[in-house]
Every structure is written in structure tokens, then in C-alpha cells.
Amino acid sequence: MQELLAAAFAVSAALTTATAVVARRRRSATPAATALAGTCASLALWSAVTVLVHLDLPPVVHVWASYAAFVGVLGCVVGLYLLARTIADPHHRPSRRQVAVLTGVPGLVLVAVATDPLHHLFFRSTGYVGDPAHFSVVFGPLFWVHTAWCYGLLALAVAHLVRARRRAPAVLRHQITSVLVAAAAPLAGNVVNISAPDLFAGQDFTPLCFTVTALVSARAVLRQGLLGVVPVARAAVLETVTDAVVVVDAGGAVVDVNAAGRAMLRQARPDLPDPVGLPARSFLSARALAGLPGGYTRYALEYVPGLHLDVRITAIADDRGRALGRVVVARDVTEQVETRQHLEDQLALVERLRAQLAEDSVRDPLTGLHNRRFLDVALATELERAARQGSSLGVLTLDADRFKAVNDTHGHAAGDDVLVAIAGTLTAGARQGEVAVRCGGEEFVVLLPGADARAVHRRAEELRAACAALRVTVGGGALVRPTVSVGTAVHPGDGVDAASLLAAADRALYAAKAAGRDRVVAAGGLVAG
Numbered sequence: 001m002q003e004l005l006a007a008a009f010a011v012s013a014a015l016t017t018a019t020a021v022v023a024r025r026r027r028s029a030t031p032a033a034t035a036l037a038g039t040c041a042s043l044a045l046w047s048a049v050t051v052l053v054h055l056d057l058p059p060v061v062h063v064w065a066s067y068a069a070f071v072g073v074l075g076c077v078v079g080l081y082l083l084a085r086t087i088a089d090p091h092h093r094p095s096r097r098q099v100a101v102l103t104g105v106p107g108l109v110l111v112a113v114a115t116d117p118l119h120h121l122f123f124r125s126t127g128y129v130g131d132p133a134h135f136s137v138v139f140g141p142l143f144w145v146h147t148a149w150c151y152g153l154l155a156l157a158v159a160h161l162v163r164a165r166r167r168a169p170a171v172l173r174h175q176i177t178s179v180l181v182a183a184a185a186p187l188a189g190n191v192v193n194i195s196a197p198d199l200f201a202g203q204d205f206t207p208l209c210f211t212v213t214a215l216v217s218a219r220a221v222l223r224q225g226l227l228g229v230v231p232v233a234r235a236a237v238l239e240t241v242t243d244a245v246v247v248v249d250a251g252g253a254v255v256d257v258n259a260a261g262r263a264m265l266r267q268a269r270p271d272l273p274d275p276v277g278l279p280a281r282s283f284l285s286a287r288a289l290a291g292l293p294g295g296y297t298r299y300a301l302e303y304v305p306g307l308h309l310d311v312r313i314t315a316i317a318d319d320r321g322r323a324l325g326r327v328v329v330a331r332d333v334t335e336q337v338e339t340r341q342h343l344e345d346q347l348a349l350v351e352r353l354r355a356q357l358a359e360d361s362v363r364d365p366l367t368g369l370h371n372r373r374f375l376d377v378a379l380a381t382e383l384e385r386a387a388r389q390g391s392s393l394g395v396l397t398l399d400a401d402r403f404k405a406v407n408d409t410h411g412h413a414a415g416d417d418v419l420v421a422i423a424g425t426l427t428a429g430a431r432q433g434e435v436a437v438r439c440g441g442e443e444f445v446v447l448l449p450g451a452d453a454r455a456v457h458r459r460a461e462e463l464r465a466a467c468a469a470l471r472v473t474v475g476g477g478a479l480v481r482p483t484v485s486v487g488t489a490v491h492p493g494d495g496v497d498a499a500s501l502l503a504a505a506d507r508a509l510y511a512a513k514a515a516g517r518d519r520v521v522a523a524g525g526l527v528a529g
Helices: 003-027 031-053 059-088 096-114 141-167 170-195 206-223 229-238 259-268 334-361 372-389 403-410 412-428 453-468 498-514
Strands: 123-129 133-138 243-250 252-259 296-304 307-317 324-334 394-401 435-440 443-449 485-491 520-522
Touching: 003 031, 031 059, 031 170, 031 206, 059 096, 059 170, 059 206, 059 372, 059 520, 096 307, 141 170, 170 307, 206 403, 206 453, 252 453, 259 296, 259 307, 296 453, 296 498, 307 334, 372 435, 372 443, 394 403, 394 412, 394 453, 394 498, 412 435, 412 443, 412 453, 443 453, 453 485, 453 520, 485 498, 498 520
Parallel strands: 485 520
Antiparallel strands: 123 133, 243 252, 243 324, 296 307, 307 324, 394 443, 394 485, 435 443
């Protein structure tokens, strides 16, 4: 019988050792794998030393094997509690107080066990009883304190699992149920073992019950997808999306990066090693690590020259509102930015062309002066302003003298040269606010805002004299000395609207022509030349 029990505990030790190794290899997938590995390793120790109890060995070996079993017992209980907490909340991290309790109490228990031969408060007595004889112990008060603490911790673990199952999505509810059912086995076995030790002839099957719990939990964790859903979902989502995802913990260290994130980070730092575990400030901007008052922010960033990102940062916290870190998601929007910039450039070009077209539509292509279309708008605007301000407006009409003779003698190209020279004189002598226009043929108009009759006449004479001083060399080397005749009119005396004002200036121009050309005639009759 004892050999059979020893073999059963040896199998238990082997199974839990193998499970611990497998779980440890999966620890990068989720923190729960670490708790599972610790639980199984503790249970393997407990089962291994229990093997010694059931072998035909000296009594002292049985006594110290019973004492050593408490290392595995306490490790198994603490491991199951941490496993339950991690299943309930994958982001759970024990507080300092919890760490003190989870390590301090087991430490005190182990001290009490190690010193039990001095005080016998843990085991009142140990020895062999029954037929066939088997090793048996009588429990002391400290054992019951230890047992109450273990039951309390396991009860808390079950409570967390029950609450997690109630809130869990359907995909996880079945796995949590499996763990809850498995947790009942050691509780039931240990209660029977302690309350009715003679039922199983004093044999303690608790390690075997815990082995059932460990194996069922391992199946739920490693085969049913309780922990597997994390790497599977991560591989299916994070590793296949084109958005870069960087997870930063509350201490500012990078805890996870997907493939797109690594590629993005290496564009800024080609020499960057695996970023996980490194300070995020090494390759993320201060803005990405700044405070998040609303728990979320979004902004555009040119991460490196030519790489434009749409950055979204979300704070992550546990159920109690404690900050766990942040998730930085960056989408490459370089193509959109370049497309938008290209569109903006095209729109700017269209606007420039439109403005140029609008300008060309009111410009004379030969002389560069404004044309009659512009004159109509400008004259109406200046007349409205003069009426509103009660000011005057002067109008000069200029006509090149004997222009037909120039064309007939020297050709039309020479005539164009003369018109360009006259336009240059009007432009060079223009004063603030004055507008010079070529109306067509050899006729020009100049608007003089605010000028009265005397100022208009004086300005007309200046322009006439400047034109008379021109010397234009035309094709063949001939020299042309152009002159202009000028008619003037002043608003409102000579006309209150555009048509009457221009008509008055035209009549004065005709009078200047009739009087011998190269002179100025005012609509009021004043003649100079």
C-alpha cells in the first residue's frame, strides 16, 4: 500500500514538474503563466517529499520530510491565490502590503515548523500507528492557525474567480468555471483529511487533490485558451495591423510593441535593440509621455523627415482607477499628408492662375497698362468715393499725335514701340493713387483722385512735356519724336458720372487736336501748349 502511494505521489511530482516547465515557457504571454508555474513547482516539491513519507526510511527522514512539505504547501496556496487574482485581472500586481502578507506569513509558518522540535506547537506528536503501521502526526495550535490562513487565502482566490466569471465574456467563462471546479477538489480532500483522519487510515491525499487542481487549471490555461486567448488575439490583431502600437507602463518603460511599432521606432533609431524593457523616452517624444488629463489625446507629428503620423494616446488603468500606463497608437498618414499637400499646391497654382487670368483680363498685353475693362470699374469706384467724401476727381485723355503717319512711314512695329514708350512715361511719372489706362489704339486715360482743376491741368502738362521729350528709335535706326494731345475734365464740375466725365475730357482732347496738337485743353476751356 505504501509503495503504491509513493508511486502515486511520484507521478504527481513528475506531472506538476512538467506542467511548471511548460507554464514557465509561456510566461511571456501573460503574468498568469508565472503564477501557474510557481504553483506547480511548489506542488511538485510537496508531492516529492510526500513520496519519502511513504517509503521505508528512518523515522527522522519521515519527520523532516513532513516539515519540508510545508514549503510546498505554502507555495502552492500562495501560487493558487496569485493565479486566481491574475485570471480575474491580467493587470493585477500585488501591493506592498499584499507582498508582505504573502511572504511574511509563510515565513513565520516555516520558522515555526523548523523550530517545532523545541516547542511542539505545530505538531504535538509524530510517530507510527496502525496495522500496517504508517507515519502519523497530531496537530498543534500553530498548525490550525496556519490552516486557517491557507483556507482564508484560498477562499479569497475562489471569491475573485467567482466575481471574474460573473463579469467575463462568454469566451472566458467556460475556462474560469473549469478552474473553479478544480479548486473544490483540494478543499474537499483537505477537509476530510483533517476532520476524519482515520477514514483513509491516516493517509494525506491533499497533494493528489491539489494535483487535480493544477492539471485542470493547466488545461484551462494552456489548452482551453484562458491564457492562450491573449497571445492569439495579439497575434491576430496587433501583429497584423499596420498601425504602430507601443504599450508603456506607469514607470515609463516599454512593455510591448507590435511589429509595425518596431519598424516605426527603427526609422528614428536604426541601432535600436529590442525596445521592450527600455525607457520610452529613448525614442518617444515628450508629448507622447506627457500627462493625459482626459485620459486621451490625439495629434499629428512628423516623426522623422518624410514620415507623418496620426498619434493617439490612451491611458490604461485597473478597476480601482490606478494608472497602469498608456497605449500609443501611431498611424502612418504620409500618403494622405502628401496627397493633401499636393492638392493644396494644385489649388494654390489654380488660384495663382486665376488671379493671373483675372489680371490679364484687365491688362493691355502690349503696354502692360490696365485696359478699358479695368477703367470702367476703377472710374466707377473713384466717382463713388469722391461723391461720398465730397472730393474731386480729375480725368486726362491722351492721344498720340500723327500716329497713323508713324505706322505708315515706319511700320506697325514702330507704332507699337511709340505706344510702349508713352505707356512707360505714364507709368514712370505716376503718383500715389493715380491710374493709367490704355483705352485702345493710341488713346490713354489717367485718373487723378482728389485733384482740383488747377492740379489736373498742371499734372496734364507735366505728362505732355515728358512725352514730348521722348526719343524712340524704331526699325532701321530711324528716330521718332512722339507728342500727345491732352484733354482734361474734373468731377463734379465737368461731369457727375463716368460717361459725362469721359465725354467732357474727349471733347477737350478733340479741341487740343484742332488747336495744333501737343497741348493740353481743359473741358473748361483752359489751353496750354
